[in-house]
Amino acid sequence: MAHKNTTVVGHPLVQHKLSIMRDISTPTAKFRQLLREISLLLAYEVCSDLETEQVDIKTPLETAKMPKLEGKKLCFISILRAGNGLLDGMLDLVPSARVGHVGLYRDPKTLIPIEYYLKLPDQLEERLSIVVDPMLATGNSAAAAVQRIKDAGAKRIKFVCLLAAPEGLEAFSEQHPDVPIITAAVDRELNDHAYILPGLGDAGDRMYGTK
Ligand code: URA
DSSP states (O other): OOOTTEEEOOOHHHHHHHHHHHOTTSOHHHHHHHHHHHHHHHHHHHTTTOOEEEEEEEOSSOEEEEEEEOSSOOEEEEETTTHHHHHHHHHHHSTTOEEEEEEEEEOTTTOOEEEEEEEOOSOGGGSEEEEEOSEESSSHHHHHHHHHHHHTTOOEEEEEOSEEOHHHHHHHHHHOTTSOEEESEEOSEEOTTSOEESSOSOHHHHHHTOO
């Protein structure tokens, strides 16, 4: 069951491409290409409520008021490393967006996410921050990353992923009820190693051909 904060993008193109990504026989280059294509469609959805203002545009025939995006440029923030696969396609659609990166690893003993990299654009308080990571599994690292971004001043944040587990949606929304989640699918559950079932495996490994 989807959480009330969650939008599932059920568009047939998204679902078709996602099914091919899930297939174990889909090679790395094809996987990356599909992720890039889906990220365009997810970006279209996540940007659907951006505010516009009427500005004068001089066409070859006359000057008329036309809508343009209002306010500070929005900001995409990738959770390393798999977030970069979603980021690339989103930047194709919004090339002027600012970009931030958050790197976290999980301490094997305490399981607490530890930050190893953080670089964020300035004036976050005036921007919409769109945080991207393909897999929302336990939700712990996404929630920790969003907390860092809030601590840096962001007031308006959305989270975009490709696949979410119900457990991750629950944990993330409990910590960040103010952050809407946009995903292509909500899968059944997590396995004992915190992988999403049926899922697509390790998104970073499938994108970059590592193991
Ligand atoms: N991260 C992944 O890449 N895959 C999962 O199934 C869960 C977390």
